[in-house]
Structure formats: structure tokens, C-alpha cells
Amino acid sequence: MAEPLLEARSVTKRYGHVQALDGASFAVLPGEVVALIGDNGAGKSTLVKVLSGAIRPDGGEILVEGEPVSLSSPVDARRHGIETVYQDLALAPDLDAAANLYLGREIYLVPLLRVLNRSAMRRSAVSAFAELGVELPDVSAPVATLSGGQRQSVAVARAVAFASKVIFMDEPTAALGVVQRGRVLDNIRRVRDRGISVVLISHNMPEVLAVADRVEVLRLGRRVARFTASEASLEQLVGAMTGALTTEGEGGVK
Amino acid sequence: MTGGVQAGAAPAGGATPQPRPREPWRGPAARRLARRLITANETWTLLALAILVIYFTVRAPREFFTLSDFSLIAQNSAALLVMAVGQTYVILTAGIDLSVGSVLVLSGVVAAEYYTHNGGAAAGTGTVWLGAVIGLAVGFGWGAVQGFLVAKAKVPPLIATLAGFGAALGVSYLVTGGSDISSMPKKLTSTIGLASIAGVQWLIVISFLVAIVFGLILAYTRFGRYTYAIGSNPEAARRVGINVDRHLIKVYALSGLMAGAAGIMSLAFFGNTTIAGHATDNLTVITAVVLGGASLFGGRGTMLGTVIGLFIPAALQTGLVIIHVNQYWQYVAIGAVLVAAVYLDQFRRRLRERA
Numbered sequence: 001m002a003e004p005l006l007e008a009r010s011v012t013k014r015y016g017h018v019q020a021l022d023g024a025s026f027a028v029l030p031g032e033v034v035a036l037i038g039d040n041g042a043g044k045s046t047l048v049k050v051l052s053g054a055i056r057p058d059g060g061e062i063l064v065e066g067e068p069v070s071l072s073s074p075v076d077a078r079r080h081g082i083e084t085v086y087q088d089l090a091l092a093p094d095l096d097a098a099a100n101l102y103l104g105r106e107i108y109l110v111p112l113l114r115v116l117n118r119s120a121m122r123r124s125a126v127s128a129f130a131e132l133g134v135e136l137p138d139v140s141a142p143v144a145t146l147s148g149g150q151r152q153s154v155a156v157a158r159a160v161a162f163a164s165k166v167i168f169m170d171e172p173t174a175a176l177g178v179v180q181r182g183r184v185l186d187n188i189r190r191v192r193d194r195g196i197s198v199v200l201i202s203h204n205m206p207e208v209l210a211v212a213d214r215v216e217v218l219r220l221g222r223r224v225a226r227f228t229a230s231e232a233s234l235e236q237l238v239g240a241m242t243g244a245l246t247t248e249g250e251g252g253v254k
Numbered sequence: 255m256t257g258g259v260q261a262g263a264a265p266a267g268g269a270t271p272q273p274r275p276r277e278p279w280r281g282p283a284a285r286r287l288a289r290r291l292i293t294a295n296e297t298w299t300l301l302a303l304a305i306l307v308i309y310f311t312v313r314a315p316r317e318f319f320t321l322s323d324f325s326l327i328a329q330n331s332a333a334l335l336v337m338a339v340g341q342t343y344v345i346l347t348a349g350i351d352l353s354v355g356s357v358l359v360l361s362g363v364v365a366a367e368y369y370t371h372n373g374g375a376a377a378g379t380g381t382v383w384l385g386a387v388i389g390l391a392v393g394f395g396w397g398a399v400q401g402f403l404v405a406k407a408k409v410p411p412l413i414a415t416l417a418g419f420g421a422a423l424g425v426s427y428l429v430t431g432g433s434d435i436s437s438m439p440k441k442l443t444s445t446i447g448l449a450s451i452a453g454v455q456w457l458i459v460i461s462f463l464v465a466i467v468f469g470l471i472l473a474y475t476r477f478g479r480y481t482y483a484i485g486s487n488p489e490a491a492r493r494v495g496i497n498v499d500r501h502l503i504k505v506y507a508l509s510g511l512m513a514g515a516a517g518i519m520s521l522a523f524f525g526n527t528t529i530a531g532h533a534t535d536n537l538t539v540i541t542a543v544v545l546g547g548a549s550l551f552g553g554r555g556t557m558l559g560t561v562i563g564l565f566i567p568a569a570l571q572t573g574l575v576i577i578h579v580n581q582y583w584q585y586v587a588i589g590a591v592l593v594a595a596v597y598l599d600q601f602r603r604r605l606r607e608r609a
Contacts, residue, residue, distance in 0.1 A: 054493075074494075074495065084493075088489075090489060090493045090494075091487065091490055092482070092483045092486035092490050092553065093486055093487060093553070094486040094553030095482060095483060095486060099479060099483075103479075103483055103491070103494045104496055105494075106479065113475065114475045114476040114477060116474055116476060116479060
């Protein structure tokens, strides 16, 4: 097995009396789509937040290409080439697509005075969208005027434009219609084909089996199973999520 | 936000010049421009101002649209315009600054105190400058404290600046004992206060320069873009690594700085501290920003809109006086226009969200 790009080892996180992560492990291999699944409350979102720098774990280790790192903010994570597409997309609706793409990473015309190079940002936004096969009617229209699917594409394009290693996608299709879901899955494959690994967090098992290369299952704050997607069945995934099936050897329920 | 780049992205082959579309006004670029003009708030605000000006000009052709009246309006509005510039930034972050009138007074009072203890009417140029800098610093500091309360202590802007409004006025009364300080340095009142450059009063020149410079900063720099982003979605701004708290403190400090500048301008113009004269400046200024198309929910608005928005009440006031209508009707009219402007904003926001 290749060395993981990004790995969590025995990560713990406690909120008050709730043990959100109880020694959770997780690995992202180079150039793959790996699905992270689990029932509500299994610790998926907490684990994603830990790995994207949004929260700090109480214990355990995070490794990027085998090196232990400390991710104290999303900016830290980004510096390691890790981007996140949040479920709520985290776009500024009054800014246009190009401005959102470059928010926090502006290109300057006069760097000293922080004068923005709007046309350069717009141009490279247009090509970033084109590369992803995203068609926007107008990159200089406020994001609020775009459809749900188009907004999602903007968020994905932003992550793709800056990620060098891993992109987390938290329920990327949850708010979308059937056609748009198909597009998002295409987007995920395209991103992987560019050599960036994708972590897909989803509740939709057929979708997971359709797009993921591997599946890792969390239950009660720890990893309970790992599958190769092509060899896994819906029943196995559901079984692992509900506790009927445990393949992981690293200790059962205490 | 011009759409010019795509329009220019036509084939760059060069050898065979592309025939221009026969009806350029029907091309996609023209349509986009037209759509943007129609949806831009400034278009409507400017239209409203134009209608007012035309109406009063027709009703009183020789009196209203004369240069002297325009410059009188601009001169009376100079300090308000400078404060409206700061307020625009604050409202764009979905905040509000009620303190501006009192901060104007406090900055003026502190500068005036300095002048009376350093030569009074006969104070030299150096003293005048230093006093102005002190006034600006007072406004900046006061604004920064309010910004800290809003950003770090999470006190709602309405409350933080309402408290600041009262406190600044209270301190002004404490410092002066309740009576205005007059006898300002001649070097201040006879230059900034009265003199003109190329036929335009200094106050007007200063206020428009401030509006232009900070309008450009708002539209073309990172500071401006972060201001829009924070007002639009603070959580998104935070996640891309923008230091939202620090930016908010800067924005409130800027508004305070502008109020400080307005304080010095007011000192120069009136020749005294006019402590009791600025109780409703905040409302005038906020009205201007909102009439100019800025959304109180943040993220939308421009400096051009604010400038236009400031001159609507001013034109209304002058016009009503000239056509001999009781000028108190202006307050009723402005109230109605304000409600209409905010309703329109809400209406369009709902429309947009549904789309």
C-alpha cells in the first residue's frame, strides 16, 4: 500500500461529556476518491474538521505524507495542500464567482497598496471553470444569482484551483437535484484524474459506491471497517455503519 | 464590476477583422451592461436625484440650479459626506455606527481645547496641524474601541455605538463644562473654513477627495473586498483565512477617523465646537448610505451611491425652500423615500433568493 497522503491516527475529541472521536483513524491515499461514511453522530464531521484544521483534536496524530503536522487553522491545512468544500459552500453571495474563487488569495496589480488585479483574477477564474467543465453564464455576476448547482461548482472550482493534495467534500450533493448530482460526481472524478485525492463525506450509499475507490466507515468515533468500493456491497456498508459488521482489528467496543 | 473583459475576448487572430455586430446594443455584452445598469442601485438613486433637480429647476429656473446653490449645498454637507464615507464601510459589514455625530463633537472639542491652550485665535500653522491630528486621533481611537466591542466582545453594533454616542457627547460636556469653545485659530477658520481653491471651497474639495480616495479603496483594493466579503458572509470570510475581527476593528476605527476629520472641518467652518448641533447627524448619514443603495444586511452598496444618497435630502431641502413649501415637509418626504428604498431592497433580495 502506498504511503498515505494524509492520515489520522487514533484521534480523540471530546465535547463536554460526548466523546465525538474515540481513537479514530483514517487514511487518504494518493490519487483516489475515498468515501468517509457513518451514521449520524459517528464522528464524520468532527474528523473532517480536525483534518481540515477547523478544530484541534484532544489527542492522536495527523500526518501529511508521513510527517506529523499540527493543523491549527484552515489556513494551516491549506498550506499543506488540503482544501475543503463545505456543505454550506462558504461563499460570499454578494461577490462574483471570480472574487469568491480568489477570496483570501487575491492577485494584486499593485501589491504594495493591495490593489486587486480584477481582470487577471477574472481571466483565470474563467479558465479554472472551463477546466472543470463548469459553464457559468457570467463570472462577474454575484454568486447569489447563480443556481444551487452552479454555486456548488464555484466552491469546487475554488478548492481545485488551490488544492495540491486533498479535497474534502462534505455532503456535496445533499442540496442538489438529480442532474446536478450527476455533475458533481463528474467533478469529483475529474478532480481525482488531475491527481488530487478526494474525501467524500456522504449519506448516499449508491453514490458512494458509484464514485469512490475506497470506503472507510466510522462508528461511535472510531474506524470500524475499510472496503475497496468495487468489492463492497450496499449491505456490507450498511452493516458496518450500524455495527452488524466489524472488519477492523484495532479493538472493538469497550 | 464591468463586463468588459469577456467582451474583449473575441478571437485574437487579428488577420481578418471580425465584422462588428450590426446592432451592438443587442449583443450579449450590451445586454449584460444594460442589465447591470438596471439592477444597480445607483442608477435608481441617481434617477431620483435627477428628477428632484429637474423638478426644482423647472419650478424655479433662476434660483435652484445655480452654481452658488450647489456649492452651498455641498459646503453644508461636507462634514456629513466625510462621515457618510466611513458609515458606508460600516454598513457594508452589516454593522451600523450611531456614534458619528458625537465623535465629531468630541474630536472638535479636544482639538479646540488644544487650540485655546496654545495661542487661541493667534495660533500658528504648526499648532493648527497638530490640533487637527489630535482630533483625528481621538476619532480613530474612539472608533477602534467601538470596533473592539463589536468584534471581540460581541456587543451588537447598535448598542456599542449607541453607548459610544452617549459617552462621547458626555465627555464633550465634561471637558467644556457645557459651553461651546469659540475663538478658533484664524489660520484654521480662514483657510479650510472659508477659502476656496480654483473657486471651490476647501471643505468641498476635502470632502470629495475623501469620498473619491475611499471609494477607490472600497472598489479596487483588498481592504474593500474584505469589507464586502465580511458583510456578505462572515463565516465564509473566516474560513478563507480573513481575520474578520481585526478587519471589523479597522472599519469602525475608519468611521471614527472620518468623524474626527468631520470634527475638524466643522470647527473650521463654524469657528466653534457646536456641541449641541450634531444629535441627528448619525441619522442623516445613515439615511444617505441607505438611500444610496447600501443594504443594512451588508455586502451591498457603493461609495458613488452614498454620495448621491447624501445629496437627495440636501437637494430636497434647498428646493422646498426655493419653491416656498414649508421646508419641514422634507423630513416627511425623506422618511417616505427611506422606507421605499429599504422595501425595494428587501423585495429584490427575496426575488433573487427565489431565483
